[in-house]
Amino acid sequence: MRVGVIGTGYVGLVTGACLAAVGHRVRCMDNDALKIERLRRGVIPIHEPGLEDIVQRTSANGSLEFTADLAEVARGSEIIFITVGTPSRADGSPDLTAVRAVARGIGSHLDGSYRVIVNKSTVPVGSGNWVRMLVEEGARQLEGATVVGAPGVSTAHPVEPAFDVVSNPEFLREGSAVWDTFNPDRIVIGAECEQAVAVMRELYAHWIAPEPLGRALPLVVTDLASAEMIKYAANAFLATKISFVNEMANICERVGADVQQVAEAIGLDKRIGRAFLNAGAGWGGSCFPKDVSALVSTGREYGYECALLKATLSVNEAQKQSVVEKLQRELRILKGRTVAIWGLAFKPHTDDIRCAPALEVAEQLVALGCRVVAHDPVVPSERAREQLPEMQVAADPLAAAAQADALVVMTEWPLYSEIDLSVLRRRLRQPILIDGRNCLDAAAARAAGLTYIGVGRP
Numbered sequence: 001m002r003v004g005v006i007g008t009g010y011v012g013l014v015t016g017a018c019l020a021a022v023g024h025r026v027r028c029m030d031n032d033a034l035k036i037e038r039l040r041r042g043v044i045p046i047h048e049p050g051l052e053d054i055v056q057r058t059s060a061n062g063s064l065e066f067t068a069d070l071a072e073v074a075r076g077s078e079i080i081f082i083t084v085g086t087p088s089r090a091d092g093s094p095d096l097t098a099v100r101a102v103a104r105g106i107g108s109h110l111d112g113s114y115r116v117i118v119n120k121s122t123v124p125v126g127s128g129n130w131v132r133m134l135v136e137e138g139a140r141q142l143e144g145a146t147v148v149g150a151p152g153v154s155t156a157h158p159v160e161p162a163f164d165v166v167s168n169p170e171f172l173r174e175g176s177a178v179w180d181t182f183n184p185d186r187i188v189i190g191a192e193c194e195q196a197v198a199v200m201r202e203l204y205a206h207w208i209a210p211e212p213l214g215r216a217l218p219l220v221v222t223d224l225a226s227a228e229m230i231k232y233a234a235n236a237f238l239a240t241k242i243s244f245v246n247e248m249a250n251i252c253e254r255v256g257a258d259v260q261q262v263a264e265a266i267g268l269d270k271r272i273g274r275a276f277l278n279a280g281a282g283w284g285g286s287c288f289p290k291d292v293s294a295l296v297s298t299g300r301e302y303g304y305e306c307a308l309l310k311a312t313l314s315v316n317e318a319q320k321q322s323v324v325e326k327l328q329r330e331l332r333i334l335k336g337r338t339v340a341i342w343g344l345a346f347k348p349h350t351d352d353i354r355c356a357p358a359l360e361v362a363e364q365l366v367a368l369g370c371r372v373v374a375h376d377p378v379v380p381s382e383r384a385r386e387q388l389p390e391m392q393v394a395a396d397p398l399a400a401a402a403q404a405d406a407l408v409v410m411t412e413w414p415l416y417s418e419i420d421l422s423v424l425r426r427r428l429r430q431p432i433l434i435d436g437r438n439c440l441d442a443a444a445a446r447a448a449g450l451t452y453i454g455v456g457r458p
């Protein structure tokens with residue numbers, strides 16, 4: 001099938017490349033002309049395991065192309081994905097500026113052939129109807145076009161936009177996005193007509209037509225509003241699960257229990273499950289913070305206060321703050337201290353630092369008068385310094401720790417657990433190690449002479 005993807009960010013690029021890999025003809029479009037130009041030369045803008053290989057392979061055989069021309073994609077694709085960003089506004093509601101621009105733009109280029117317009121961006125409930133309205137508005141702007149039911153429009157060259165809007169939320173995780181795309185737990189399609197569902201089934205035939213002995217992938221076909229809600233509910237549940245275990249960790253710290261053992265044991269209950277029960281210095285990233293806030297904001301629009309979700313958010317804020325409090329407990333005065341931070345990405349295997357807990361902690365430490373020296377194996381140092389110019393960035397973890405009064409581990413990159421803890425001890429000015437991800441061996445750290453402080457474990 002001919003597929004257009006508008007917005008070549010994380011989701012757009014991964015979706016486009018994976019659809020091309022299963023035989024579709026995909027054109028990825030972005031209004032960032034420089035990004036498109038670099039992608040055409042094979043330069044991948046994100047660190048995502050396996051992505052470069054697929055992009056190179058599918059570009060080479062012509063099934064994946066890049067363009068900065070929206071018209072080309074809108075006119076030449078049977079299915080048009082919207083995958084632009086939907087960041088948070090200051091009040092927590094999502095900023096839909098890019099979705100609005102793209103939906104209107106698509107409308108202005110429709111030529112009367114049937115199209116399925118797919119919302120893959122995470123957008124609030126009701127956005128399916130809203131996108132339909134915007135596409136129709138865009139079509140009305142087309143010179144000489146007429147939209148059925150739109151009064152006072154010229155009919156010189158009538159073009160009736162024939163399209164349906166579908167919600168197809170994305171559940172991939174950064175760092176394992178390619179694997180997740182090929183191995184999803186379910187595909188959700190929210191639609192209001194059979195024709196659109198049939199097109200989506202054909203698009204995802206590779207996934208939903210199981211091998212003779214393969215596992216049948218659940219395909220959830222539902223209405224638009226439920227599909228939109230499924231995406232928010234999934235992220236809100238996962239974020240709440242982590243905030244829950246973090247609250248358990250805080251109680252464990254006070255009573256002397258070990259949250260890791262608690263998580264293992266409760267996770268054995270199939271109704272609970274072990275995943276997303278790793279206590280730590282708070283969750284971050286480009287989606288959990290914005291999506292939980294957006295859901296709270298939707299509730300508010302309807303006069304409903306989301307008490308549980310607000311607690312999920314506030315436990316998370318406190319969790320990041322607790323790193324600073326632990327440093328204050330150990331060092332007393334923070335002014336004039338040097339604190340090393342290992343890991344800036346919001347989680348391992350990605351270079352994404354959007355809403356990264358590490359940066360928030362670094363920012364607070366700088367505000368409290370500390371000198372902060374950070375290390376991350378993949379986040380480019382210029383990008384980190386752009387976010388926080390006062391922060392120094394070291395080329396290797398031991399250089400970051402040199403003469404530091406304390407070390408804080410904020411991202412559980414595998415290389416950190418391979419570092420010789422006795423060497424680390426000698427590098428630090430004071431032997432304080434705050435393991436914000438419970439990723440280091442506590443006993444080995446103590447044996448090396450470090451004061452080890454994890455999250456919710458003795």
Ligand SMILES: NC(=O)C1=CN([C@@H]2O[C@H](COP(=O)(O)OP(=O)(O)OC[C@H]3O[C@@H](n4cnc5c(N)ncnc54)[C@H](O)[C@@H]3O)[C@@H](O)[C@H]2O)C=CC1
Binds near residue numbers: 032083101121171173
């Ligand atoms: N990053 C992730 O892991 C996931 C993200 N999502 C959702 O997918 C959506 C996209 O997220 P990301 O890919 O992370 O965003 P991103 O910020 O990485 O990429 C968005 C892209 O859209 C482009 N863009 C913005 N305005 C445009 C316009 N008018 N025309 C064409 N391109 C335009 C930007 O230049 C950028 O390349 C968001 O709604 C997000 O919540 C959903 C699941 C996973």
Ligand SMILES: O=C(O)[C@H]1O[C@H](OP(=O)(O)OP(=O)(O)OC[C@H]2O[C@@H](n3ccc(=O)[nH]c3=O)[C@H](O)[C@@H]2O)[C@H](O)[C@@H](O)[C@@H]1O
Binds near residue numbers: 122175277280283284
């Ligand atoms: O909507 C999205 O963008 C995506 O958001 C998350 O994916 P992602 O943000 O890439 O990362 P996660 O692996 O979910 O981790 C999010 C945060 O939670 C933290 N986390 C995760 C798991 C855990 O047990 N403990 C914990 O603190 C991570 O360190 C990270 O900061 C969801 O897992 C995806 O299903 C979803 O598609």
